[in-house]
Amino acid sequence: xxxxxxxxxxxxxxxxxxxxxxxxxxxxxxxxxxxxxxxxxxxxxxxxxxxxxxxxxxxxxxxxxxxxxxxxxxxxxxxxxxxxxxxxxxxxxxxxxxxxxxxxxxxxxxxxxxxxxxxxxxxxxxxxxxxxxxxxxxxxxxxxxxxxxxxxxxxxxxxxxxxxxxxxxxxxxxxxxxxxxxxxxxxxxxxxxxxxxxxxxxxxxxxxxxxxxxxxxxxxxxxxxxxxxxxxxxxxxxxxxxxxxxxxxxxxxxxxxxxxxxxxxxxxxxxxxxxxxxxxxxxxxxxxxxxx
Amino acid sequence: xxxxxxxxxxxxxxxxxxxxxxxxxxxxxxxxxxxxxxxxxxxxxxxxxxxxxxxxxxxxxxxxxxxxxxxxxxxxxxxxxxxxxxxxxxxxxxxxxxxxxxxxxxxxxxxxxxxxxxxxxxxxxxxxxxxxxxxxxxxxxxxxxxxxxxxxxxxxxxxxxxxxxxxxxxxxxxxxxxxxxxxxxxxxxxxxxxxxxxxxxxxxxxxxxxxxxxxxxxxxxxxxxxxxxxxxxxxxxxxxxxxxxxxxxxxxxxxxxxxxxxxxxxxxxxxxxxxxxxxxxxxxxx
Numbered sequence: 001x002x003x004x005x006x007x008x009x010x011x012x013x014x015x016x017x018x019x020x021x022x023x024x025x026x027x028x029x030x031x032x033x034x035x036x037x038x039x040x041x042x043x044x045x046x047x048x049x050x051x052x053x054x055x056x057x058x059x060x061x062x063x064x065x066x067x068x069x070x071x072x073x074x075x076x077x078x079x080x081x082x083x084x085x086x087x088x089x090x091x092x093x094x095x096x097x098x099x100x101x102x103x104x105x106x107x108x109x110x111x112x113x114x115x116x117x118x119x120x121x122x123x124x125x126x127x128x129x130x131x132x133x134x135x136x137x138x139x140x141x142x143x144x145x146x147x148x149x150x151x152x153x154x155x156x157x158x159x160x161x162x163x164x165x166x167x168x169x170x171x172x173x174x175x176x177x178x179x180x181x182x183x184x185x186x187x188x189x190x191x192x193x194x195x196x197x198x199x200x201x202x203x204x205x206x207x208x209x210x211x212x213x214x215x216x217x218x219x220x221x222x223x224x225x226x227x228x229x230x231x232x233x234x235x236x237x238x239x240x241x242x243x244x245x246x247x248x249x250x251x252x253x254x255x256x257x258x259x260x261x262x263x264x265x266x267x268x269x270x271x272x273x274x275x276x277x278x279x280x281x282x283x284x285x286x287x288x289x290x291x292x
Numbered sequence: 293x294x295x296x297x298x299x300x301x302x303x304x305x306x307x308x309x310x311x312x313x314x315x316x317x318x319x320x321x322x323x324x325x326x327x328x329x330x331x332x333x334x335x336x337x338x339x340x341x342x343x344x345x346x347x348x349x350x351x352x353x354x355x356x357x358x359x360x361x362x363x364x365x366x367x368x369x370x371x372x373x374x375x376x377x378x379x380x381x382x383x384x385x386x387x388x389x390x391x392x393x394x395x396x397x398x399x400x401x402x403x404x405x406x407x408x409x410x411x412x413x414x415x416x417x418x419x420x421x422x423x424x425x426x427x428x429x430x431x432x433x434x435x436x437x438x439x440x441x442x443x444x445x446x447x448x449x450x451x452x453x454x455x456x457x458x459x460x461x462x463x464x465x466x467x468x469x470x471x472x473x474x475x476x477x478x479x480x481x482x483x484x485x486x487x488x489x490x491x492x493x494x495x496x497x498x499x500x501x502x503x504x505x506x507x508x509x510x511x512x513x514x515x516x517x518x519x520x521x522x523x524x525x526x527x528x529x530x531x532x533x534x535x536x537x538x539x540x541x542x543x544x545x546x547x548x549x550x551x552x553x554x555x556x557x558x559x560x561x562x563x564x565x566x567x568x569x570x571x572x573x574x575x576x577x578x
Contacts, residue, residue: 035383037390081564085571087382088326092521093567095514096560103557210514214390221387254398260391265377268384 009131010199011240016134017195018239020141022219022231024188027145029217030226031154032181033161034082035091038098039216042186044208045071045101046193048111051120051203060123060198067194068187075186079179086164098213105205116204123198134195141188145228148184157181161226211253218256222263224272234271296425298543304431304500306539307438311493313516313523313531314442315366315486321462321526322482324382325374328389331513332396333369333487337362337494338504339400342409351415351499358495359488366487367480393513401506408505416499430499437496441489442532458482462526511556518563522574530575537574538562 004012025039049070050063058066081093106114123130148154156177159167168174197203215238223234242252267273312334319327337358344354373392377384416429449455461468461478469475493512498504519538523530538559545558553561566574 035386081568085567088320088324088386088525089521089567089571091326091383091386092517093564096518096563099514099560100553100557100564103554103560104552106554106557107552210510214394217387218391251398251402253394254402257391257394257396257398261373261388261395262391264380264384264388264391265373268377268380 004128006127009127011243013127013131013134013199014243015236015240016131016138017192017199018216018219019138019232019235020134020195021189021192021216022223022235023141023145023228024185024192025216026185026220026223026226026228026231027148027188028181028185029220030231031149031157031161032178033157033164034178034181035087035094036185036213037091037095037210037217038078038101038213039094039185039189040208040210040212041098041101042071042075042189043193043196043212043216044105044203044205045074046190047197047203047208048105048117048193049190050194051117051197052111054121054198055117055119060121063198064191064194067190069190071190071193072183072187075182075189076179078186079182082178082182083175095210095213098210102205102209105208112204114205116202116207117197118202120197120201120203122201130199134199137191137195142228142232149228153177153180214260215256218260222259222270224270224275227270227272230270230272230275298547299540300425300427300431302540302543303536304434304539305542306536307435308493308497308500309512309515309519309539310442310532310535311438311489311496312512313519313535314445314528315490316516317520317523317526317528317531318482318486320520321528322465322479323374323378323385325378325385326382326389326517327374327486328386328513328517329369329373329392329396330366330486330490331509331516332393333362333366334490334494334497334512335397335400335504335506335509336365337491338498338508339404339409339494340491341495341498342411342504345415346412349413351495355492355495358491362491362494363484363488366483366490369487370479370483393509397506397509404504404506406506408503408508410502410504411498414499414502428500430496434496434500437492441492445485445489454481515556515559518559522563522566524573524575527573527575530573534574 021043025036028034028036028039046067050067053066054060054063078094078097081097082090085093105111111117123133125133156167156172159170159172160174160177164174219235219238220231222238223232224230238256241255263270269276312331316327316330319325319330340358340361341354344357345351348354369392373388374385377388416433419426419428420432422432449459457468457473458478458481460471461473461475465475494504497508497512515538519534520531522534522538523532541562542555542558545553546555549558
């Protein structure tokens with residue numbers, strides 16, 4: 001179909017899921033400046049929800065809606081944490097949420113414990129159909145991100161990312177916007193997780209650990225915090241690079257770690273920052289680069 | 293009796309957390325950086341400890357070499373990695389540090405192999421009876437060693453001139469600088485001491501488990517972050533108390549909550565619970 005081999009189709013599907021997942025974190029960390037080191041937990045909540053719902057006989061659409069709702073609801077709860085603690089404290093708290101998720105999932109027999117959930121129903125659309133579904137959702141996510149960035153809410157996010165106290169002084173309801181960012185970002189991560197579950201059809205707690213949280217953060221940071229196209233590019237490249245080249249798979253973590261470090265050390269604006277610098281010599285400030 | 297044993301185990305584990313976390317909290321107190329790569333130094337400390345012990349047969353020599361090498365490497369990390377990005381928003385250094393840590397673990401895996409290395413003749417394996425408790429010599433060494441090192445650190449920071457300068461710099465860097473303190477020198481010292489303590493912890497964990505593996509720093513790394521947050525970020529006394537408390541809570545929690553949460557999750561459940569009630573940490577000032 002479409003002249004693509006089965007291998008290419010699964011490659012594009014994984015790529016699309018990674019893009020949605022990375023854009024979901026970009027809403028929270030990029031737009032609203034709230035750093036999260038436990039984003040994979042919401043990806044996992046989405047994956048588990050959809051897996052359990054569809055295994056109980058619900059249709060795919062119900063599984064995906066359930067994933068979005070549950071991940072978003074728990075995301076709001078974690079969002080409340082961001083009202084209590086800030087900056088470094090928030091980074092550690094979200095990291096804690098990630099470990100808590102893993103700890104609960106490993107011990108909870110209902111969701112398979114360490115063994116995970118296998119035999120998750122496929123999409124029923126066939127591989128090409130599922131790829132088209134994923135790509136459609138990617139387009140919706142991208143359009144939503146771009147729209148949000150130019151909306152009143154996006155400007156408010158930007159102000160909060162830049163300087164939360166000033167944003168409060170000029171009368172922005174900071175708490176409401178932060179909760180909104182967490183709700184949208186985690187719900188979207190839940191959607192990506194549901195897609196992942198029906199794509200690979202087997203999930204276990206280890207698929208949603210700290211490394212996954214860092215991987216998605218790497219995509220956002222390397223692409224350029226807050227830059228929609230930078231993040232899409234980085235997510236697409238970083239997700240398929242290890243699948244493409246076996247040699248890289250062996251050294252995948254070294255590559256991620258090294259890139260994260262080098263990017264922060266030499267160009268904290270990410271690829272988008274570099275592109276901006278190259279295209280305009282006047283550019284001194286990183287676009288959308290808020291403080292965490 | 294079970295309670296006393298759990299308490300003892302918790303305190304031994306807590307001592308190791310304390311040694312790792314003190315370095316982190318020192319760095320945070322001085323530079324406001326969450327130095328995740330610190331745990332990479334802890335792992336390296338373990339590797340050097342095992343390698344030197346196997347080569348020379350002397351655990352003491354291994355400990356000294358490990359502290360020196362890791363201490364100097366800690367200073368190099370400050371100079372090459374953190375100093376150039378100190379004026380950037382805090383997440384920049386945090387993410388750079390995470391990247392560095394992941395890269396370090398991968399380098400250990402590539403250089404030393406994925407399965408880890410062990411002592412050929414593990415030292416301090418005999419057991420002793422103390423107050424009716426049967427402890428391994430290694431565990432006693434961990435508890436005692438931590439006590440000695442932290443005591444020495446306390447003496448150094450309160451009784452010596454350089455210690456006073458150090459504390460002054462942590463309290464108010466600008467003021468200290470205007471009094472003629474070379475704050476760059478203080479930062480180097482800070483990284484040296486913190487990293488050397490992490491190296492000791494690495495050697496000790498290697499002793500207790502008789503194994504050093506590339507990822508042995510992961511769990512202590514995240515837990516040490518939780519501990520310094522609990523201790524109130526930058527507060528050394530709070531950090532020590534939080535480390536011991538966490539060790540004990542884990543020891544008891546594993547017995548009583550083990551069916552619902554695994555060991556690592558208990559630490560973070562405790563952390564989140566505390567932060568929601570006291571956002572400044574258990575011992576932090578509001």
